[in-house]
Amino acid sequence: MSRLTRIEIDDSAIPPTTAEMEQERKVAIFDLIEDNSFVIPGRDGQPAPEGPFALDLAIREGRLVFDVTTDDATKVAEFHLSLGPFRQVVKDYFQICQSYFEAVKRLPPAQIEAIDMARRGIHNEGARTLQERLEGKVELDIDTSRRLFTLICAVIPQS
Numbered sequence: 001m002s003r004l005t006r007i008e009i010d011d012s013a014i015p016p017t018t019a020e021m022e023q024e025r026k027v028a029i030f031d032l033i034e035d036n037s038f039v040i041p042g043r044d045g046q047p048a049p050e051g052p053f054a055l056d057l058a059i060r061e062g063r064l065v066f067d068v069t070t071d072d073a074t075k076v077a078e079f080h081l082s083l084g085p086f087r088q089v090v091k092d093y094f095q096i097c098q099s100y101f102e103a104v105k106r107l108p109p110a111q112i113e114a115i116d117m118a119r120r121g122i123h124n125e126g127a128r129t130l131q132e133r134l135e136g137k138v139e140l141d142i143d144t145s146r147r148l149f150t151l152i153c154a155v156i157p158q159s
Helices: 019-034 084-106 109-133 142-155
Strands: 004-009 053-060 063-070 075-082
Touching (some): 075 084, 084 142, 109 142
Antiparallel strands (some): 063 075
16 A cells, blocks of 8 residues: 555646646556555554555645645655755756647658657656655655656646
């Protein structure tokens, strides 16, 4: 039962997202709830906490915050990550997503596919960055990391 069963996003600190990004966020949450691997290892001689878990994702005091509880709201862990390692990959991801959304409206399938491949590559880079930043705190499979990266894109303010 080391999995997420509820995900909330505190987007109070960011401007409204586009309809496309809102749809991606909804799909990522749905997909995460359906299939994920979220293991919090034991620390300091304590056993690993048992899930299932709920995750509240937010930006607080300029840091990315993962607030993890059990389904009955018992606090499990809270991780604060620097936004620095995510800023460039999120910026690149937003730019390529914008190109992709525009391409879908006017370009032939071969060009759309090329842009989509680039978009997936940047998305994978963001997922790997997330796995690295959470190393020792949470063990994620690549699909869970990819979906969480999509949600991180929804909360990191764009400059």
